[in-house]
Amino acid sequence: MAAHEAGHLLDPGATVGPIDLRTAYAVQAEGLALRLAAGERLVGWKIGYTSAAMRAQMRVDAPNFGPLTDRMLLAGGEPVSTALTQPRVEPEILLILGDDLPGGSDRDRVAHAVGEARGALEVVDSVWRDYRFRLEDNTADGSSAAHAVIGPLLPAGVDLAEVGVTLIGPDGERSEATGAAAFGHPLDALGWLADALAAQGSRLRAGDIVLTGGLTAAVPLPSGARIRADFAGAGEVSVRREAAVPPSRTPADTAETGT
Amino acid sequence: MDDATRVEVAASLLEAYRTRQPIEPLVEKYAGLELDDAYAIQQHQVQAWLGEGRVIQGHKVGLTSGAMQRQMGVDQPDYGVLRDDMFYPEDAPVPAGIFLAPRIEPEIAFVLSRDLTGPGVTVAEAAAAVDFVLPALEIIDSRIRDWKITILDTIADNASSGGVMLGSTPTRLSDVDLRLAGCNLYGNGALVATGAGGAVLGSPLLSLAWLANTVGRHGVTLRAGHVVLPGSVTPAQPVRPGDTWTAQFAGIGSVTARFGQETA
Numbered sequence: 471m472a473a474h475e476a477g478h479l480l481d482p483g484a485t486v487g488p489i490d491l492r493t494a495y496a497v498q499a500e501g502l503a504l505r506l507a508a509g510e511r512l513v514g515w516k517i518g519y520t521s522a523a524m525r526a527q528m529r530v531d532a533p534n535f536g537p538l539t540d541r542m543l544l545a546g547g548e549p550v551s552t553a554l555t556q557p558r559v560e561p562e563i564l565l566i567l568g569d570d571l572p573g574g575s576d577r578d579r580v581a582h583a584v585g586e587a588r589g590a591l592e593v594v595d596s597v598w599r600d601y602r603f604r605l606e607d608n609t610a611d612g613s614s615a616a617h618a619v620i621g622p623l624l625p626a627g628v629d630l631a632e633v634g635v636t637l638i639g640p641d642g643e644r645s646e647a648t649g650a651a652a653f654g655h656p657l658d659a660l661g662w663l664a665d666a667l668a669a670q671g672s673r674l675r676a677g678d679i680v681l682t683g684g685l686t687a688a689v690p691l692p693s694g695a696r697i698r699a700d701f702a703g704a705g706e707v708s709v710r711r712e713a714a715v716p717p718s719r720t721p722a723d724t725a726e727t728g729t
Numbered sequence: 730m731d732d733a734t735r736v737e738v739a740a741s742l743l744e745a746y747r748t749r750q751p752i753e754p755l756v757e758k759y760a761g762l763e764l765d766d767a768y769a770i771q772q773h774q775v776q777a778w779l780g781e782g783r784v785i786q787g788h789k790v791g792l793t794s795g796a797m798q799r800q801m802g803v804d805q806p807d808y809g810v811l812r813d814d815m816f817y818p819e820d821a822p823v824p825a826g827i828f829l830a831p832r833i834e835p836e837i838a839f840v841l842s843r844d845l846t847g848p849g850v851t852v853a854e855a856a857a858a859v860d861f862v863l864p865a866l867e868i869i870d871s872r873i874r875d876w877k878i879t880i881l882d883t884i885a886d887n888a889s890s891g892g893v894m895l896g897s898t899p900t901r902l903s904d905v906d907l908r909l910a911g912c913n914l915y916g917n918g919a920l921v922a923t924g925a926g927g928a929v930l931g932s933p934l935l936s937l938a939w940l941a942n943t944v945g946r947h948g949v950t951l952r953a954g955h956v957v958l959p960g961s962v963t964p965a966q967p968v969r970p971g972d973t974w975t976a977q978f979a980g981i982g983s984v985t986a987r988f989g990q991e992t993a
Contacts, residue, residue: 522920632979634911634925643795646925646962648911648979654920685923702909702925702979 520683560684573668621707793960809888847945
């Protein structure tokens with residue numbers, strides 16, 4: 471947590487060493503406790519590594535989850551926190567629960583617990599240098615969660631597995647995917663989370679916000695850049711990062727350099 | 730490259746179809762090969778097919794994704810022709826043994842209601858010429874060993890085309906947003922790749938306009954009733970004998986290709 475606040479990057483080998491997944495979630499819970507003690511409020515969860523593309527990019531072989539707090543939520547178009555060090559952005563389907571959802575729920579019950587579905591962006595920002603980590607390291611770091619950018623409402627009745635999305639990066643580079651990239655179906659990702667939380671004695675509650683997993687590979691968000699996603703039948707959501715150091719040059723400086 | 734050499738290269742590619750033995754990359758053997766040569770070699774094969782009684786039923790556009798263009802070091806697509814014998818019905822197994830190294834790509838196929846003659850075709854004219862779209866699976870294949878192709882190799886080899894499977898539910902352009910039409914590609918029941926229409930040059934309609942304008946410069950018209958495969962919405966996936974592949978498109982429907990067990 472101190473490293474995140476100070477904008478420092480760490481190496482897993484030099485800090486936590488080879489921890490197991492249970493310890494990783496315990497470290498994550500300590501991190502959340504510090505956030506709550508600082509006045510943040512738990513508003514939901516993110517699921518990580520639900521797409522084959524993400525697992526291949528990060529070389530991990532299973533999903534994980536991390537907490538979302540109120541301070542992590544952004545509306546479309548807002549800038550990310552200036553404390554972020556190496557942010558990357560992924561398009562996701564965001565679910566807001568209308569009902570509590572216990573573990574062991576079948577697909578129908580999972581579907582009925584969903585109050586609304588939205589297009590969204592997740593901003594991740596790993597404390598681990600260059601995103602070099604194992605699943606356990608990433609889990610300890612809250613699954614790299616930095617921001618959930620809440621985007622447009624998806625049409626009612628749409629099959630979330632078929633929702634098309636295009637992510638448009640800072641240089642105009644595009645990547646396309648569907649909701650199915652999250653665990654085969656965002657509802658199955660949600661069901662997985664309900665089971666995973668139940669295994670830790672916790673549960674999903676009405677009003678919880680769930681980011682169901684990146685649909686394309688994550689795209690780096692450099693200073694001064696913007697990344698947007700366009701969701702079929704819904705529209706766009708974007709996020710930006712302010713320029714690292716605002717230009718301090720005055721007209722006099724410009725004149726002096728003769729340019 | 731002189732025309733005798735172009736004919737010789739075309740003959741070696743036609744021989745590779747017959748023997749199912751791939752040939753070495755053309756750019757290694759023919760240092761002087763250029764873009765015009767590659768399309769001329771393709772055209773010599775088209776003439777041979779027409780001479781055998783084959784009919785051209787449309788065109789395919791290739792190298793339409795940013796990833797493919799970067800991989801090939803090019804900034805434009807390429808095209809090939811679709812012969813009548815390249816179309817396989819959805820209800821019968823595709824004889825897997827007739828291909829050399831088949832791969833599969835999900836595509837949104839255009840069927841034209843009227844002729845489209847470039848150059849000068851706008852996206853508006855391209856859209857107006859589309860009768861309907863169909864969900865499609867394209868089988869791509871390479872007569873060049875191990876797919877070791879440059880853009881020149883693939884153009885000479887009819888844009889690495891192999892076969893086409895069309896779904897049977899037509900959708901009007903006005904009923905679907907092609908850019909954001911999601912596609913899930915399943916191999917033997919497992920999700921293998923996802924994408925959306927925008928993976929094709931930003932929009933499949935841009936691919937259709939590009940094709941009309943590019944072939945138009947060579948005096949070729951896209952014909953009413955013809956099929957245009959505008960490019961893949963996901964990376965191509967290798968096919969094995971016995972495979973079943975399904976592409977499910979949001980708002981467009983699905984198409985399935987089953988491959989027979991026999992090997993070459």
